Structures are given as C-alpha cells and as structure tokens.
Amino acid sequence: MKKLLLTSTMSILSLCSFLFLSAKKPTKSFTPNATFDKLWIDYDVFDNGIKGMKIHVKFTAYEMKDMDAFLAIYFQSDDENATWLMDKNKKYNSSDGYVAVYRSIKPQYDPAVFNDLDVFMPYGELDLEPGEYDLAMDVKLIYKAGGMISKLTTHYFEYTKPGTKTTVAGGTPGITATFKDLWIDFDVYENSQKGMKIHAKFSVSSMKNIEGFLACYFEKKDGARLTTTNSTYRSKTGQLAVYKSITPAYDQADYNDISMFIPYSAFDLSPGRNDLKIDADLIYKEGGMIQHLKYFDFWINK
Numbered sequence: 001m002k003k004l005l006l007t008s009t010m011s012i013l014s015l016c017s018f019l020f021l022s023a024k025k026p027t028k029s030f031t032p033n034a035t036f037d038k039l040w041i042d043y044d045v046f047d048n049g050i051k052g053m054k055i056h057v058k059f060t061a062y063e064m065k066d067m068d069a070f071l072a073i074y075f076q077s078d079d080e081n082a083t084w085l086m087d088k089n090k091k092y093n094s095s096d097g098y099v100a101v102y103r104s105i106k107p108q109y110d111p112a113v114f115n116d117l118d119v120f121m122p123y124g125e126l127d128l129e130p131g132e133y134d135l136a137m138d139v140k141l142i143y144k145a146g147g148m149i150s151k152l153t154t155h156y157f158e159y160t161k162p163g164t165k166t167t168v169a170g171g172t173p174g175i176t177a178t179f180k181d182l183w184i185d186f187d188v189y190e191n192s193q194k195g196m197k198i199h200a201k202f203s204v205s206s207m208k209n210i211e212g213f214l215a216c217y218f219e220k221k222d223g224a225r226l227t228t229t230n231s232t233y234r235s236k237t238g239q240l241a242v243y244k245s246i247t248p249a250y251d252q253a254d255y256n257d258i259s260m261f262i263p264y265s266a267f268d269l270s271p272g273r274n275d276l277k278i279d280a281d282l283i284y285k286e287g288g289m290i291q292h293l294k295y296f297d298f299w300i301n302k
Contacts, residue, residue, distance in 0.1 A: 032064045034141045034150040041157065045120075052122035055101075057139060058115055059152055065110040068144040071103040071117055075126060078134040078156050079281070079289045082237050085126060085135075092125040095146065099127055104144075126159065132292050133159045134281070156223055158292070174206040177282050179293040188261070195263035198242070200280060202293060203254045211285040214244045214258055214293075218267070221275040221297065226267065233266040236287065240266060245285075269302040276300060 037058040045054050057071060074094060075085045087093035087100075094100040103119040126135075136156050141149040181201040188197050198216055218226040218240040226240040235241040244260045267274075277297045282290040 030063050032062065032067060032069075032143075032149045034059050034061045034064075034152065036139075036150075036152040039137075039139065039153055039155050041155075047120045047122075050122045050124070052120055052125075054118050054120050055137070056116050056118045057152065059117070059141070061105070061107045061112045061114065061141065063110060064107045064112065064149070066106065066108070069105050069107075069149060070142050070144065071105060071119065072140045072142045073101050073119065073121070074138040074140075075099040076136050076138060077289065078136040079283060079287060082136070083288070085128070087125075088127040089125075092121070099125065101125075123159075123161070126161075128159070128161050130161045133161070134279070134289065134292055135159050156225075175204065175210070175290055176206065177202055177204045177291040177293060179280075182278070182280060182294050182296045184296075184298055190261045190263075193263040193265065195261055195265075197259050197261050198278065199257055199259045200293070201256055201258075202282075203252065204246075204248055204282070205252050207248045207253065207290075208251045209247060209249070211245065211247050212290060213283050213285065214246060214255075214260070215241060215281045215283050216243075216260065216262075217241045217279040217281070219277050219279060221277055226269075226276070228266060228268060230266050233262055240268075264300065267300060267302070269300065271302050274300050274302060 037060070039058075040056050042054040042056070044051065046052075047054075055073060061069075072094075075098070077083045077085065084096075085099035087097055092099060092101050101119050101121045103117060105114070105117070134156070135158070136154055138154055139152040141152060143149060179200075179202045181199075183199050185197040185199070187194060189195075190197075200214060202214075215235075217235065220226065227238045228234050228240045229238075230240075233240055233242055242260045242262045244258055246255070246258070275297070276299060277295055279295055280293040282293060284290060
C-alpha cells in the first residue's frame with residue numbers, strides 16, 4: 001500500500017513538473033520577419049544600355065522558406081514634407097502610383113542569408129525635373145500579395161539630374177541660390193543656454209517676396225539622422241534641425257551673415273567625441289526643397 005501511494009505521488013509530481021516546464025517553455029514565433037545588415041549603391045552603371053544605379057542589400061530572412069515575396073524600394077524626397085515621388089509612366093511604380101522598384105525572392109532555407117541582393121533603378125524612372133535633390137529610399141520586405149513583412153532601412157542619398165531647370169518644386173519659376181560660406185561659433189551663450197551659432201553666406205535670385213527658410217539639419221558623419229523630441233529644434237520628420245526665416249526684398253538678394261543658434265542640450269549624443277555634419281538647405285515656408293546649399297562637417301564633445 002505504501003509502495004502504491006509512493007508511486008502515485010511520484011507520478012503526480014512528474015506530471016506537475018512537466019506541466020510547469022511546458023508552461024515556462026517559450027512559444028516559437030512562426031511569423032515571417034527579417035533583419036537588415038547593410039545597403040550600398042553603385043552609381044552611373046548601365047543595364048541594357050540604360051544608365052542608373054544598382055542598389056545592393058544584405059539581410060537575413062526568417063520563417064520564409066518557399067515563400068514568394070519581394071524586396072521593395074520606394075523613393076521619396078528628403079525634405080520637410082518627405083513627399084513620395086509620383087510615377088509618370090507606370091513602369092517602376094507601386095500600386096499606389098509612387099516610384100518604386102522590386103526584386104522577387106523565394107528563400108530556400110530558414111534562415112536565408114542574402115549577402116548581396118541587387119536591383120537596378122534607371123535614373124530616368126525617378127521621374128524628376130532637372131536639378132539637385134536630396135532623396136530617400138524606404139526599403140522593405142513585402143508579401144507577394146502585398147503587405148509588409150519587415151522594414152529593412154531608410155537610406156538617404158543625393159541625386160542630380162542634368163539639364164535646364166525651368167521650375168522648382170511648388171511651381172515657382174527660376175529660383176536659384178548660390179552658396180558662398182558656412183562657419184560656426186562654438187561655446188556661445190544665448191538666453192543663458194550654452195551652444196553654437198551657425199553662420200551662412202549665400203545669395204538668391206528670383207525669390208522676391210517669397211517666404212522661405214534657411215534650414216540646417218543635423219546628422220552623424222555616416223549620414224544617420226539625429227532625432228529629437230524637442231519641438232523647438234525638430235523637423236516634421238523628427239530630425240534635429242534649426243531654421244531661420246527669410247523673405248527676400250529684391251530679385252537678387254545677398255545674405256552675407258545669416259545666423260541661427262542651437263543649444264548643446266538639444267543634441268542627444270554619446271559621451272566623448274561625436275563626428276557630425278550639417279545639411280544646409282533653402283526650403284519653402286510650407287516645406288519642399290528650393291535648393292541644397294552645403295554639407296558641413298564638425299564635431300562635438302559631449
């Protein structure tokens with residue numbers, strides 16, 4: 001009787017232990033996903049006689065074996081409005097009518113490592129007028145039927161389309177700017193806050209009585225944007241930025257020393273030396289690029 005009772009007790013304890021361990025064991029996720037590694041671009045390459053850029057992406061796909069999917073790259077302006085580029089000929093486009101390029105994939109392993117998945121994008125399919133542009137690529141992994149699997153990265157780049165520029169964004173004819181100089185006064189005080197004062201020298205033509213801003217956006221040296229929640233020093237897209245309004249009173253207006261202050265406290269940086277850069281642009285009051293002026297490298301000790 002004692003032996004039977006002991007055996008029954010041990011069986012109950014074993015069952016409890018099994019149930020406890022089963023409850024503690026994490027449930028494996030079978031949701032398709034991906035991790036991004038890096039992106040790089042070969043510019044000015046030819047594919048079937050067409051000039052463009054070859055975009056390379058390295059990433060790893062999980063839970064996607066034998067699944068049909070796409071690497072999808074969407075293009076937008078890198079300005080205050082972050083406007084999606086609109087397609088004009090239905091060749092390189094998304095279902096929403098924006099400029100996009102795709103590469104189909106069907107992973108044979110789980111996980112599947114894509115060390116260099118490349119896709120070619122013709123310059124002409126960006127559907128832009130002649131001029132200089134700051135652009136961004138929104139890179140995602142999507143299902144064949146549509147819908148996002150994973151966002152991989154946002155990559156910022158510059159593009160210049162040769163030719164005669166007759167209009168600029170917003171339809172205002174002929175506005176041009178000539179950059180001359182940019183410099184910084186460090187460790188200055190304004191309203192009892194320690195920071196730096198940025199100075200710029202430039203001229204504008206055909207902008208009489210048009211409201212705009214000199215905009216300075218802050219990035220790391222590798223191009224990664226500095227972000228902030230401080231509404232005083234924040235762009236619409238969340239990037240650390242500082243602005244100075246301008247309304248030229250003449251068709252040809254010279255700004256020999258236009259300055260703006262930003263406190264060091266607005267920078268969310270790691271301790272030690274931080275190598276940074278300023279993207280200085282002339283933009284419309286409502287947003288939208290008039291002209292890129294200068295990238296300026298500097299550093300801050302935090």
